[in-house]
Amino acid sequence: MVEMMDRGLSALTRIPPLPPFMTPEELVADALPLLDPPSRVTVTDAAERALRVPVAGKWSAYDRGVAPYTIEPQDMSQSRRFRAVVFVGPSQSGKSQMLLSVSAHAITCAPGPVQLIHMTKTDADAWVEEKLDPAIMNSPLLLERLGRAREDSTFSRKRFKGMRLGIGYPVANQLSSRSQRLVLLTDYDHMPQRLGPKDAPEASPFSMALARIRTFLSRGCVMAESTPAFPVDEAKHRPATGLDPHLLPPTTAGIVNLYNEGTRGRWYWECLDCAELFEPTYERLDYNRDLDPGEAADSAVMVCPHCGSVIEHRQKVEMNRRAAAGHGGWLHESRIVGEDGRRQLCRIDDPQIRNVSTASYALNGVVAAFASWRGLVESYEAARRVLEATGDETDFAGVHYTELGIPYQRPKDEDENAVTVESLTGHAMKLPRGVAPHWARFITVMVDVQGNRFEVMVMAWGAEGERVTIERYAIHQPPDAAPRAKGEDGKYRGIDPGRYAEDADVLTELAARVFPVDGAAWGLKPVGVVIDFNGPKGWADNAEKFWRARAREGLGGRFYLSIGRPGLNQRDRVWHEAPERASNGKKARGIKLLNMAVDRLKDSVSAALARTDTATNAQHVPSWMEAEHVAELLAEQRGDKGWSLKPGQTRNESLDHSVQGLALAEFLGLNRVNWEAPPAWCVLGPDNANAVPLERPNDPDSAREVPARPAPKRIGYLRR
Incomplete structure (x- = not known):
């Protein structure tokens, strides 16, 4: 260490010594790996190799078996076939972890500019401090590639060897005049859906992000994930048909509409008894809806729609891993319509998949790795009963958005349209006035x-x-005591609450x-x-x-x-x-x-x-x-x-x-x-x-x- 001296103030500070001498040969050797072509490694493989995640209070290697439904969506971020990946799902499902995995792949295997957009600047700073920085510090392969200069690790950017990870928030200048290979949008539905001046908004964050990857041609990709946060647009909603089996009800804005424009993938399980495929959804949970929420939640089981076989919550991990191994998994809509009038389903690599440029996925909350059926049923039933008792649907809508991961459609009350002046007076209570x-x-x-x-x-x-x-x-x-309450003719003036404070005394x-x-x-x-x-x-x-x-x-x-x-x-x-x-x-x-x-x-x-x-x-x-x-x-x-x-x-x-x-x-x-x-x-x-x-x-x-x-x-x- 070197001590700086001042005759009047003595020691001012202590500064570290200069870095050790490096020869030109050593500098070239350090930079040569940057000239390597991108590694032909999937995002999931790269995450298992380089990324460490917190598990039960300690940092452990990334495990694809924890949330296997994230494997295909995050791997599709490197596809030359699709220029966007959209993932709709509940909270506690590992959605945001996919963005870390994609970033780790870009750092270690395919260097290039990456930009991650959070909901707000405050949320972006919190994510860097609470998630990104700890992950880098506890992942040796990532830390080794992080720059050592003061400006290389800030709240707004991380500079690694050969690549730059920018962290921003949804404003027009963050998604303008920049070329990015990857743009990652997290919590999309909680962003402003139109950016730019209020009197002349430019476009949505998603469309502006697509413009940023244009320079990288087929190597560019926009990845957006979010829980839904917008209700069903009743004016556009049509009953589901077999022609579009995976179509979600259109919403007034947000990520659900982006999903509907894509391949519309859904996660399927294979029944352990009849080997038929089915999509696990909340509607297929069986429990006694007349019991108290806690008691009803204890008895919740999944029922196969084909044979009636029962699947318990303890089997969820096994069912998800079997699905990732080929016994189910992500199935997308194809371009082929069968003789029964239903659109056939296919895998992501099938040439007959819908001819769109977005690979889209929707995950139901019952599949989420970090949520239990018991908690889900308890929340759903408690909120449903509040809705029935008070008519307040706030909590019930929240369960749909954050725990089920599906857009909320207001229940149709059969009597709602029948509530008229005539119906109210027809059921009027006979009671004397004032009693x-x-x-x-x-x-x-x-x-x-x-x-x-x-x-x-x-x-x-x-x-x-x-x-x-x-x-x-x-x-x-x-009142009589109010100013000029009565005129000379003995008539009262009218009440004037804004002008005369005394009028309120009445x-x-x-x-x-x-x-x-x-x-x-x-x-x-x-x-x-x-x-x-x-x-x-x-x-x-x-x-x-x-x-x-x-x-x-x-x-x-x-x-x-x-x-x-x-x-x-x-x-x-x-x-x-x-x-x-x-x-x-x-x-x-x-x-x-x-x-x-x-x-x-x-x-x-x-x-x-x-x-x-x-x-x-x-x-x-x-x-x-x-x-x-x-x-x-x-x-x-x-x-x-x-x-x-x-x-x-x-x-x-x-x-x-x-x-x-x-x-x-x-x-x-x-x-x-x-x-x-x-x-x-x-x-x-x-x-x-x-x-x-x-x-x-x-x-x-x-x-x-x-x-x-x-x-x-x-x-x-x-x-x-």
Whole structure:
């Protein structure tokens, strides 16, 4: 080591000595291997020779037998026949490992420029730090070829002898003006599907990647892998036919459509009893769907569709390895149509394979090496039951995408198209207006804010989420104490919530109103009043003032300000927190808002309206409700990105009210209540924390004072 000295500061640093002297002969000898032609070795053989992977806490040689279904797709990256390889599959299946194997082959056997594109820069950096760098450091053959200069190993590139591995993310300049022999796209469906300026996007990442390999002619290849993340495009979807047996339902975007344009390979097993080939899919798992998810998962087995033979989960590894050895494996669609009208299947090297330039593969989640049937069935059944109970399909769609590896198609509800104003009124509940049914356990009041009025709906809730509207009206007149509420002629002006904060005071009495329970000598006060935070200009500030005034009166726990969050991928259905930042960029408000994932909650409301054969999670329409207000419940339609108004519809207040009520009920703990021992705020009967004795049944004007109860603590116990 050499020490640098400074008379004033003494030793500054210690630097290593210069590298040892090398003769020209040694430099030439070190460079000569780069002149060798590419080795005629498959990607899988090269990975077994050069790559080390983490297994059970230690680094071991790559083993093709762990995920044998990856052998053919990764080997096809060196094919002169195809210029692209597309792999659709679930998580925990070894998809991303294929990209490491292809990279290892390029480093050791066929040097050339390779570019790997991750979802985002953050994900790319994390992949380099957590996956790529450790793999290189623990694989001697890769480490020996890595450059030793400081710039040879960074987050954006790795320079090896004779080749360069670039690591980027999906932006236009990363896939422009560069020539690459291989472009590897990971998690394709989580990338932007159009790159370039928003007003003039250039193309998809896949098509831009194809342009980068053009210089290398038949040696170039684009490889894309991903779990699907886009729903089925109902406008383009057609029932499956024998002519295209491996066609997946087209999606609105993403890798599934790339797969459909390719050879459409599927993974097949050979039955151990009848020796017939079949594709192992989730639909062929047999278990009792009436059992609890955990118990059903324990009994799941695969059934051969030809002879009914049972294959257990412990045999999955053997079945996959037999398939890779020729007893099954990847079968693709050919150009030959048999006499039965079905397109025949063939191997990848068959000259009769579909005449396309992409070798495409789709793997079902039951085959994935690192996922168990037990976990798969448990997740599927739990999500399916949430969908049936609440109408929220977020978890169910997620199971399809990440665990099954197939595009999600929204279930067709036979009654969905039959839900009309006529059908709702035909099943209407006969109940006096303003009176809660005998099974009511709590009351919610919802307020939608318009420019010239407050739209109010009151809903009574029973056990298991059953509910019915018991009041619906609009408030048009401000309170007497509001500025210029009355003119000289004695007439009231209209409500103006955005201009006059005092107009909101008319909502104060909503929390104290008593709603009689049908046929009982008691009524219920609302458990909460939820008010729309969105509204005309100026209303947000006035709403905050209103809530703070109620909080000073000790009623802050009775009033909630709600705000809708659109999108089907919200982190939760309901959450209560202060906004991170105000809309104008200033410091956030110091109040909490009831955040609602409105698209997910509208799924639940839509499902609840269609439930006429069960009380669980059913939403009833009362017989007194006007047709125009019933129509507001059906004013929106669901698309791939969420809910929107139907053409020609302008009013949807009843639907918004229903969403507000469901959000408040879930926030208070509706889905966590033990109905055999419910908390005080949803007890059935006069012992309810919000019950008020009545002198005369069904008459709220005869209400007596409510005894003091420690209700707020019991309600707060169930809040999130």
